[in-house]
Amino acid sequence: MESEVRELLADQIRDAYSAEKQALRCMQKVLKKASSPVLRDGIQLHIEQTQTQIERVEQVLEKLEVRPGRKVCEAMRGLVEEAQHEIDDQEAKGPILDLVIVAGMQRIEHYEIAAYGTDIALAKALGEQEIVQLLSETLEEEKMTDLKLTEVTEQSIMPEALGSEGEVAEPSASKKTGSRAKAA
Ligand code: FE
Numbered sequence: 001m002e003s004e005v006r007e008l009l010a011d012q013i014r015d016a017y018s019a020e021k022q023a024l025r026c027m028q029k030v031l032k033k034a035s036s037p038v039l040r041d042g043i044q045l046h047i048e049q050t051q052t053q054i055e056r057v058e059q060v061l062e063k064l065e066v067r068p069g070r071k072v073c074e075a076m077r078g079l080v081e082e083a084q085h086e087i088d089d090q091e092a093k094g095p096i097l098d099l100v101i102v103a104g105m106q107r108i109e110h111y112e113i114a115a116y117g118t119d120i121a122l123a124k125a126l127g128e129q130e131i132v133q134l135l136s137e138t139l140e141e142e143k144m145t146d147l148k149l150t151e152v153t154e155q156s157i158m159p160e161a162l163g164s165e166g167e168v169a170e171p172s173a174s175k176k177t178g179s180r181a182k183a184a
Pocket residue numbers: 020023050053112142
């Protein structure tokens with residue numbers, strides 16, 4: 001029944017509302033721990049995007065004529081907790097801590113990408129074009145953030161972590177594999 005799919009979408013949007021707010025607090029904390037200036041700029045940008053994303057979720061809730069309620073996104077709570085623990089386990093600031101930050105952030109972005117994909121499909125099925133539009137803008141930002149995290153890792157954090165100042169490690173001459181080491 002359409003009303004049930006509509007209620008399902010409302011619940012998923014309440015989940016997104018909680019998830020975004022948790023992600024925002026996490027990034028605000030993590031920002032102070034990052035060393036790479038490019039990573040810090042990226043986190044700062046995504047903090048600002050996330051503030052807009054929260055407003056978009058509020059607009060969607062208004063369009064659906066439902067209240068945010070008290071739903072807590074438990075998956076985001078777990079992702080944030082895990083990231084926080086892994087960050088706290090690092091004693092010093094630097095490229096290794098930056099890698100830990102990226103790992104935690106990418107898990108968070110992937111959760112958001114999955115969730116918004118579902119939400120957009122539900123809104124599409126219900127013919128809610130404006131909601132599809134709002135959520136698609138957010139989805140695009142989550143995907144870009146994920147890509148940028150990979151880029152900053154490959155271009156600056158990983159070379160620094162490996163101690164080779166901006167150069168990607170070449171496979172050793174003795175191993176004639178013919179293929180270059182691929183960054184994950
Ligand atoms: Fe988000």
